Amino acid sequence: MIEVRTGADRLRRDPSLLRGPVDALGLVTNVTGTMPDLSRSIDALRAAGLSITALFAPEHGLWGSAQAGASETSGIDEASGLPVHDTYGVEGAALDALLRDSGVSALLVDLQDIGVRSYTYVWSLFDLMVSAARVGLPVTVLDRPNPLAGLGRRGPGLDPSCSSFVGRVSIPFLHALTLGELARLFAEQHVPARAGHELELRVITVHGWQRGAGAAGSIRPWVSPSPNLPTPASVLAYAGTVLFEGTNVSEGRGTTHPFELIGAPWADARFAASLRQTPLPGVLFRDVVFVPTFSKGAGERVRGVQLHITDERAFDPLATAVVMLGELARLYPGELRVLPAATPGERPFMDLLWGSDALRQSLGAAGAVGGGGDAGAGGVGAHPLDPAAALAALLEASPVAPEVPEAVRLY
Secondary structure, three states, X not given: OOOOEOHHHHHHHOHHHOOOOOOOEEEEEOOOOEOOOOOEHHHHHHHOOOOEEEEEEOOOOOOOOOOOOOOOOOEEOOOOOOXXXXXXXXXXXXXXXXXXXXXXXXXXXXXXXXXXXOOOHHHHHHHHHHHHHHHOOOEEEEOOOOOOHHHOOEOOOOOHHHOEOOEOOOOOOEOOOOHHHHHHHHHHHOHHHHHOOOOOEEEEOOEOOOHHHOOHHHOOOOOOOOOOOOXXXXXXXXXXXXXXXXXXXXXXXXXXXXXXXXXXXXXXXHHHHHHHXXXXXXXXXXXXXXXXXXXXXXXXXXXXXXXXXXXXXXXXXXXXXXXXXXXXXXXXXXXXXXXXXXXXXOOOHHHHHHOOOHHHHHHHHXXXXXXXXXOOOXXXXXXXXXXXXXXXXHHHOOOOOOOOOHHHOOO
């Protein structure tokens, strides 16, 4: 069996892999930046002689302790004594200034992405690349496996009107690329236009990993990249059930099984019974009651289902989530709601997640409140016993992501 070595581990073993400036390095990382023995890459790379002088953290913070939409404050990392700069919510000229004022001469990036467009580490990388190009800093990505690469490229692209921090540019919802490959794509197709300069980019690849081996359970031991993705199963479920974030249905935040528990106070046993009759591969549904401690439904008795993924490769997260949404709209007319935009004039979060208004319009046609579309026209609820047809009809109305140039691929 071939040993898999991440880019960080390879750099620790051979610091000569780093090209360009080697003094005053900034490391973009968090709790997922680990070595095979689970020691921190921060400390291992410094022990190998790399001159890391500043740390930069994405959403959830360096230690991954902050909940969704939050981060830890800037400060000092106790173990290393290095300054920690919080980059979450910082972009444009403010991010340029943060990099410039940090005094670093180059950036290293060591983050575990999960392979879903809506996961924000991708877009932290994107924004940092744009700012690094503007201020003249080279970037080296220390690559890690994509835990969902084995599912392949799936889902819609992104309409430019839905560009946000859960999707800056159009890539598939499940993109099957590593962070290093995405960096190459961004550097080639997007950074020069946004920064006015090309970016000096290098990727230190993963040794011994193949894209087809990318089932979520293959990354052992698993380090939670954020508080609500504690297990590989939660990552697989998130790849579809994250869409419930755009609705009034609990996605299991505030429970011990986030993204695997889906429910609402107004649901009942019919939801589980209906899904159990639907031919969705690789997953079983269990009728459950749960009480979230925070987020949607906090303190309330919520009825719904738990997803039990039985076959990682057969499981289709998007088809599963689309059918679940359609069944909620069909079974409980007027109860399922698409959440309005956080700010008047902006797009609803459902649109930002899906990449267009196609899913929202389809849910409205199926009976959801706030979805738009022609109520009663069927929408995603029109094919309750044919998940493939339900997803295909939705994708037909959605943007298509551009093909990835072969030159971008590393594995």
